[in-house]
Amino acid sequence: MAEQAAHLSHLEHLGDATKFSPQIHALIPKCDLLENFSPAEVRLLAHFMDVYQAPLGTEIIREGDGGDFMLMLVEGKVEVHKRDRWNTPQLIAVVDAGKTLGEMSMIDGEARFATCVATEATVLAVLDRENLARIIVEQPLLGAKLLMELVLMLSQRLRATSGRLLDLIDEQPQRLPGNVPGP
Amino acid sequence: MAEQAAHLSHLEHLGDATKFSPQIHALIPKCDLLENFSPAEVRLLAHFMDVYQAPLGTEIIREGDGGDFMLMLVEGKVEVHKRDRWNTPQLIAVVDAGKTLGEMSMIDGEARFATCVATEATVLAVLDRENLARIIVEQPLLGAKLLMELVLMLSQRLRATSGRLLDLIDEQPQRLPGNVPGP
Numbered sequence: 328m329a330e331q332a333a334h335l336s337h338l339e340h341l342g343d344a345t346k347f348s349p350q351i352h353a354l355i356p357k358c359d360l361l362e363n364f365s366p367a368e369v370r371l372l373a374h375f376m377d378v379y380q381a382p383l384g385t386e387i388i389r390e391g392d393g394g395d396f397m398l399m400l401v402e403g404k405v406e407v408h409k410r411d412r413w414n415t416p417q418l419i420a421v422v423d424a425g426k427t428l429g430e431m432s433m434i435d436g437e438a439r440f441a442t443c444v445a446t447e448a449t450v451l452a453v454l455d456r457e458n459l460a461r462i463i464v465e466q467p468l469l470g471a472k473l474l475m476e477l478v479l480m481l482s483q484r485l486r487a488t489s490g491r492l493l494d495l496i497d498e499q500p501q502r503l504p505g506n507v508p509g510p
Numbered sequence: 511m512a513e514q515a516a517h518l519s520h521l522e523h524l525g526d527a528t529k530f531s532p533q534i535h536a537l538i539p540k541c542d543l544l545e546n547f548s549p550a551e552v553r554l555l556a557h558f559m560d561v562y563q564a565p566l567g568t569e570i571i572r573e574g575d576g577g578d579f580m581l582m583l584v585e586g587k588v589e590v591h592k593r594d595r596w597n598t599p600q601l602i603a604v605v606d607a608g609k610t611l612g613e614m615s616m617i618d619g620e621a622r623f624a625t626c627v628a629t630e631a632t633v634l635a636v637l638d639r640e641n642l643a644r645i646i647v648e649q650p651l652l653g654a655k656l657l658m659e660l661v662l663m664l665s666q667r668l669r670a671t672s673g674r675l676l677d678l679i680d681e682q683p684q685r686l687p688g689n690v691p692g693p
Binding site: 468474 | 594595602613614617618620623650651653654657658660661662664665666667669671672674675677678679680682
């Protein structure tokens with residue numbers, strides 16, 4: 328929790344996510360991660376999450392930083408920027424309520440892939456790796472469901488990203504493709 | 511099991527993976543999926559897998575086909591080909607013992623992303639979605655561990671693939687000059 332506190336100390340902590348579970352449940356139709364969750368499962372999951380508030384303009388996470396948590400946007404809007412080879416931030420995505428961010432670092436503990444900035448007043452539910460591990464031990468079926476959804480989400484993103492990469496490589500016949508993810 | 515049999519009926523079935531668990535365990539140092547598994551966990555996992563043999567030249571899985579299983583190469587070597595925009599198969603990877611293939615279709619049930627051809631006599635351990643679901647219910651901690659490893663593996667591939675995609679986009683000549691920083 329010390330690390331999470333350090334990386335989120337610039338945000339206002341609104342407490343654990345239990346009292347937000349009706350709002351989180353209302354996100355299900357637009358939330359890939361929760362699409363197969365029941366209201367009871369969302370309530371159970373909310374026990375393991377914390378909610379933070381970020382005013383417009385807040386840099387929520389920064390490319391290259393540590394941080395072993397993922398975020399679910401409960402309200403608001405976030406821009407995702409990644410630095411290009413000239414170190415200039417480029418907008419790579421705009422995400423709104425129901426979307427999740429930072430799953431890769433929660434899982435692999437590696438540096439943040441991109442920077443996320445609130446472009447509206449934003450409310451975020453946070454799940455860190457320690458609480459993910461607690462879910463797996465204390466609520467193994469909920470843990471398995473959450474992990475299955477993460478695997479599914481990453482798998483679909485990997486298909487889309489690999490497809491786009493191969494399309495671009497096709498356009499550059501002089502380029503050796505090297506290894507891209509398997510089937 | 512009917513679907514798995516249909517998609518693997520061209521391979522010789524060597525039985526369940528239990529008697530191969532010493533060989534599978536020996537793969538751990540080169541197997542991302544199993545890197546944190548103990549011998550006891552490998553033995554447990556092997557109960558849920560089947561082993562097949564594919565002679566040199568066998569097309570093990572085919573791009574675009576259905577098939578809800580993943581493969582672990584126990585022995586041999588496999589080439590991975592994906593059709594480009596001109597429908598010509600392009601070699602995108604060569605994988606050997608310890609590597610896994612087909613995780614995305616096991617998880618999301620979508621069509622195979624690429625074709626895999628044995629370039630040596632190959633022995634494969636197969637895990638299908640039905641058995642993954644059985645592991646989660648019957649051995650929830652083993653299931654959670656397997657899913658965590660899958661999430662980790664996909665996450666690292668997604669980082670690598672996204673990084674390469676963004677590098678290629680950076681190199682695109684049609685980029686707006688405004689996006690390139692001045693002196």
